[in-house]
Amino acid sequence: MAVPRPARLRPSDLLRLGGYGLRSRPLRAVLSALGIAIGIAAMVAVVGISSSSQADLDRKLAALGTNMLRVSPGQTMMGDEATLPDDSLSMIKRVGPVLSATATGSVSDTSVYRSDRIPEQETGGLSVVAAQLDLLETVGANMADGTWLNAATARYPAVVLGAGAARRLGDIPTVYIDGRWYTVIGVLGAVALAPELDNAVLIGWDAAKAYLGFDGHFTTVYTRAVESQVEAVKAVLGRTANPENPDEVDVSRPSDVLTAKRAANASFTALLLGLGAVALLVGGIGVANTMVISVLERRAEIGLRRSLGATRGQIRTQFVSEALLLALLGGVGGVGGGYVVTTVYAGAQNWPTMVPPWAVAGGLGATLVIGAVAGLYPAVRAARLAPTEALATG
Template identity: 75%
Template structure:
C-alpha cells in the first residue's frame, strides 16, 4: 500500500491562503494594521525630520563655514566685567592665518522704540550695537532688504535692524534710539553663526560715539581664519586680543554651539522614538489579538483543511503568513505616511527632505518581526486543533 504524502504549499499558494483571511474581514484587518502603521509612521517621521534638520545644519555650516571665532570680555579676578583694549581688532588682524576680523560694541543704557508713545519699560529685549562696516562679510550676514551701513551712513543716525528686531517693530521708516530718530536703511536676514545680531539694532561705530555715548570698546570680535588653522588661531586669540590679561577674554566657536544644539535635539529625538516604539508595541498586540480571534472564528475552516490532508505545519504557516501580511500592510502604510510627513515638514522649514535608507529598512524589518511574534501563538494554537474537535465545535 502506497503511503500518501501531503502536497507542499508553494510560497505563492501560501500568500494566497494567508491573504484570504484578510480579504474576508477587511475592516478588522485595516483597524489592526492601523496600529502598526501609526507606530512605523511615528518612528519614520521622527528619524526623517531629525535627519533633515541635521542635513540643513550641515548645509548651513558648509555655506557659512566653521572657521568663525569670537572673542569677548570676560570677568576680572575680582568678579568685575572686563573690557577689551581699543586696539584689540587691529591686533587680531595681524595674526597670520586670520583672513578677516570685525567687531560690535554694546551701547549701554540705550533702548529702541518704534515711536515715542511706547512706555519706556517695554524695551522688547532689543539691544543697540555699534557695528563696524565690514561686519556682514565677516559673520556671513546677508540683507533681507535695504542696504548695510557704509562710510556715509555709518557716521549719521542710520540703523540696520536684525531679523527678530524687524519682526517686533514691524515695517517702520525710522525708530527712536536714546530719544533720537534713526532712519532704517536695511534689515538683516537671520544670522545663524551670530544670533545675537538678530535681536539687535545696529548703528555705525562713529555714529554710536557721536550720538549714543558709546565708549568705543568692542564687546564681541568676530574672526575668520583659514580652515586648517582654526585651532591654532583659537589658542592665541585671547592673548592677542588682550596681551596683559588674556584670562579676561572669552573665546568661542559659534559652529560648536550649533552642533551642541543639534546634540540636544538628538536627545529629544530619542524620546520621540521611544514613544513611537510604544505605539508599535500596541499595534503588535492588536495584530496578535486579531489573529487569536481569527483562530477561534475559523475553527471549522481549520478542521476542514486538516480533514482534507493539511498538516499542522501548513496550518501554522497559513496563520503566520496572514499575520505577516497584516503587519506588512500596516508597515508599508506607516513608511509612506512617515515619509510624506517628513518631506512636508522639511518643505515648510525650507530643509532638504531626508529619510535614511536604514530607517525605511528598519521599518520593514520591525513589521516582519512584529508579524512573526504576533502570529506565532495563534498559529501554533490553530495547528494543534484536532480536526474532529474543530468540526464538532463549528
C-alpha cells in the same frame, strides 16, 4: 502500500490563503494593520525629520562656514565685567591664519522706540550696537531689505535693524533713540552664527561716538580663520586679544552652538523613537489578538483542511503567513505615512527631505518580525487542533 506525502504549499498558495483570511474580515484586518502602521509611521517620521534637520544644519554650516570665532570680554578676578584692550582687534588681525576680523560695541544706557510718545520703560528689549563696516562679510550676514552702512551713513543718524528688531518695530522709516530720530536704511536677515545681532539696532562706529556717547570699547570681535587652523587660532586668541590678562577673554566657536543644539535634538529624537516603538508593540499585540480570534472563529475550516490531509506544519505556516501579510500591509502603509509626514514638515521648515534607506528597510523588517512573533502562538494553537475536535466545535 505507501502513505502519500502531503503536497507542499507554494508561496502563491500561502499568499492566496493569507489574503483570503484578511478579506473575510476586512474591518478587523484594517484596524489591526492600522496599529502597526501608526508605530512604523511614527518611527519613520521621527528618523526622517531628524535626518532632514541634520541635512539642513549641514547645508547651513557649509554656506556659513565653521571657521568663525567669537572673542568677547569675560570677568576679572574680582568678578567685574572685563574689557578688551583698544588694540585687541588690530592684534588679532596680525595672527597669520586669520583671514578677517571685525568688531561690534554695545552702546549702553540707550533704548530704541518706534515713537517719541512711547513710555520710556517699554523698551522692547532691543539693544543699540555700534558696528564696523566689514561686519557683514565676516559674520556671513545678508541684507533682507535696504542697504548696509557705508563710509557716509556710518557718520550720521542712520541705523540698520536686525531681523528680530525689525519684526518688533514693524515697517517704519525712523526710530527714536536717546532723544533723536534715526533713519532706518536697511534690515538684516537672520544671522545664524551671530544671533545676538538679530535683536540689535546697528549704528555706525563714528555716529555712535558722536551722538550716543559710545566709549569705543569692543564688546565682541568676530574673526574668520583658515579652516584647518581654526583650533590653533582659537588657542591663541585669548593671549593675543589681552596679553596681560588672557583669562579675562572668552573665545567661542559659534558653529559649535549649532552642533550642540543638534545634539540636544538627538536626545528628543530618541524619546520619540521610544514612543514609536511602544506604538509598534501595541500594534503587534493587536495583530496577535486578531489572529487568536481568527483561529477560534475558523475551527471548522481548520478541521476540514486537516481531514483533507493538511499537516500541522501547513496549518502553522498558513496562519503565520496571514499574520506576516497583515503586518506587512501595516508596515507599507506606515512607511508611506511616515514619508508623507516628513515631507510636509520638512517643507514647512524649508528643509531638504531626507528619509534614510535604512529607516525604510528597518521599518519593514520590524513589521515582519512583529508579524512573525504575533502570529506564532495562534498558528501553533491552530495546528494543535485535532480534525474531529475542530469539526465538532466549529
